[in-house]
Amino acid sequence: MDLNRYSRQTVFQQIGADGQRKLLDSKVAIVGLGALGTVIANNLCRSGVGFLRLIDRDYVELSNLQRQTLYDEKDASEQMPKAVAAYNHLTKVNSEITLVPIVTDVNSSNIEDLIKDVDLVLDGSDNLEVRFLINEACHKYKIPWIYGGAIGSTGMTMNILYGESPCFRCFCPIATTTGSSETCSTAGVLNMITGIIASVESSEAIKILIGSPEVRKDVFYVDIWDFSSQTIEIRKDPNCPTCAQSHYEYLGQLKGSYSMGLCGRDSIQIVPGMPVSIDFAHLAEKLNKAGEVSFNRFMLSFDDGYRCFNLFPDGRAIIKNVKDESAAKSVYSEYIGL
Ligand SMILES: [Zn+2]
Known part of the structure; x- marks a missing residue:
């Protein structure tokens, strides 16, 4: 394959031609194609990740366009499924990779089939239930995944590396009581913060896929309004139901709406x-x-x-x-x- 289109990445020493070939051989699932997922999909598509499974349950609406960068007014007026709209856009950007749009609600009945054959899962979802599901499914199949979330002007992201780092359940021990936490619809969200968090998720994705030793193991938090950022070290919970006990509460449909x-x-x-x-x-x-x-x-x-x-x-x-x-x-x- 001609790597010339990726020349700005192959001359970047930490990636190089070998890294680029690894990216082209990689399979990634992106769960959720909203503010984070569209930026991630765009980044990874242009970077030449060879296979992207684009998963979302939703339709494009006008209020999405402020931050969901793959869609336009026509997609909104036609209420295009986001996975299809993303596919239509990205296939014009890079026709040399495999893009698979999947319009579905991710739940305990389908999560395993959606992720078990990929090298990495990226979280572009908007709710904790899906993140616990991803966490359990990825632990079961020993697949790394990257959590990301943003609200208002703040965001955070964390790599969950099987056997090497704490899992999402160690970081967030239990789902907060429904209705008690803010959502993007009630607190708003700036497109700059979703762009930053999604870009950090994307660069960590590339590092993981090429086997870089510089993959992060802590949580990265940033607030672009007060211009603060920090990295937070998370400890493995020795009693974590997921990564310590392999007890999957969400996968087994014991929980879940x-x-x-x-x-x-x-x-x-x-x-x-x-x-x-x-x-x-x-x-x-x-x-x-x-x-x-x-x-x-x-x-x-x-x-x-x-x-x-x-x-x-x-x-x-x-x-x-x-x-x-x-x-x-x-x-x-x-x-x-x-
Ligand atoms: Zn854990």
């Missing part, structure tokens, strides 16, 4: 897999920034003129005006969390 269409209504019900307790007053305070909220002790209702749902204290939600379960799950994770 499920959803179903509600008969005769244009609504989808989402039920969290573990019992949660939602503080409506706290959640309402956050959601107030995004739309109309009202609640009593039995139910919280939200409407921004477009997204509309009713939420119960145990985490069960009915998402209205959605076409399918994937769209309902997106609303749930964007506005309610987890």
